[in-house]
Amino acid sequence: MNNIPNISFKSKEGFTDIEFIPLDEIMTRVEKNPDHDPQKPHRISFFALLMVTDGSGIHQIDLKNYEIKKGSVLKIAKGQVHAFQKNFQYRGYLVVFTEDFVLKYFSKSSIDFISHLYNYHISEPLVKNSTFNHFFLEQVTKELKSEETYAQKEIVAKILELYLLRLERYAHKEPLKKLNRKHQTLFIKFKDLVKKNYTKTRNVKDYADLLHISSKHLNQIVRAVTLNTAKHFIDQYVVLEIKRIIFSSRSSLKEVAYQNGFDEVTNFTKFFKRNTGLSPKEFKSTVQG
The missing domain is CATH 2.60.120.280 (Regulatory protein AraC)
Structure with a gap:
């Protein structure tokens, strides 16, 4: 891909x-x-x-x-x-x-x-x-x-x-086509785990361990469903949550960083910019503008 x-x-x-x-x-x-x-x-x-x-x-x-x-x-x-x-x-x-x-x-x-x-x-x-x-x-x-x-x-x-x-x-009047039930079930469990634990870990292996499968198998499942990697899914979920907080609260960027599991603002800034092309400060200014 x-x-x-x-x-x-x-x-x-x-x-x-x-x-x-x-x-x-x-x-x-x-x-x-x-x-x-x-x-x-x-x-x-x-x-x-x-x-x-x-x-x-x-x-x-x-x-x-x-x-x-x-x-x-x-x-x-x-x-x-x-x-x-x-x-x-x-x-x-x-x-x-x-x-x-x-x-x-x-x-x-x-x-x-x-x-x-x-x-x-x-x-x-x-x-x-x-x-x-x-x-x-x-x-x-x-x-x-x-x-x-x-x-x-x-x-x-x-x-x-x-x-x-x-x-x-x-x-919802149209019934969904049958999908790979096993992949679907594991993917939904993975997604729920990310939602619950993204502030604690963004490591693919940690989620694979929670699902009692290998990292390779988890990546295969996520690719089958989303055409992308498990790491990409996790990072995009975290970016979405960061954006939601910036949009809906008056929290400082330092507070936003800590709320999303980052111990250092520098790492938070690097992560957000790597995934969006903007620093959190730049993104916040576009929202307020």
């Missing part, structure tokens, strides 16, 4: 954390940026919704092909690998938004309900025959075109949050 490129959020001027892109514009953008080919597998560092309004085709997520047509919605989570088919003929929109957007504007209860945001490993990405895509797109387009810009970002966020909750409820 080392040859799969990581794609960060880049959008038109004026959009910093959310954008609604007509699909026919995707290839136009590629022509201007030939370094990124969306028809080849690439891992995204943001969330995306592929909404089909007409036509049909195939889209690949985590190296699996999904048949899509009018009314289909594909939920692509941060960290997943996806690819467009060559010369796709369907039309619609790609809604892209960052993790920071979710943490800043969505309620925590909504985030817990919307499984594909952080629990995509245990839910199917495809929702068929959604009946409320048009209403969602109509509402968002109307808001973005409005000359009244007061609280516009907040309103767009709530429209999206409500849509995702409805999508989640609708998706």
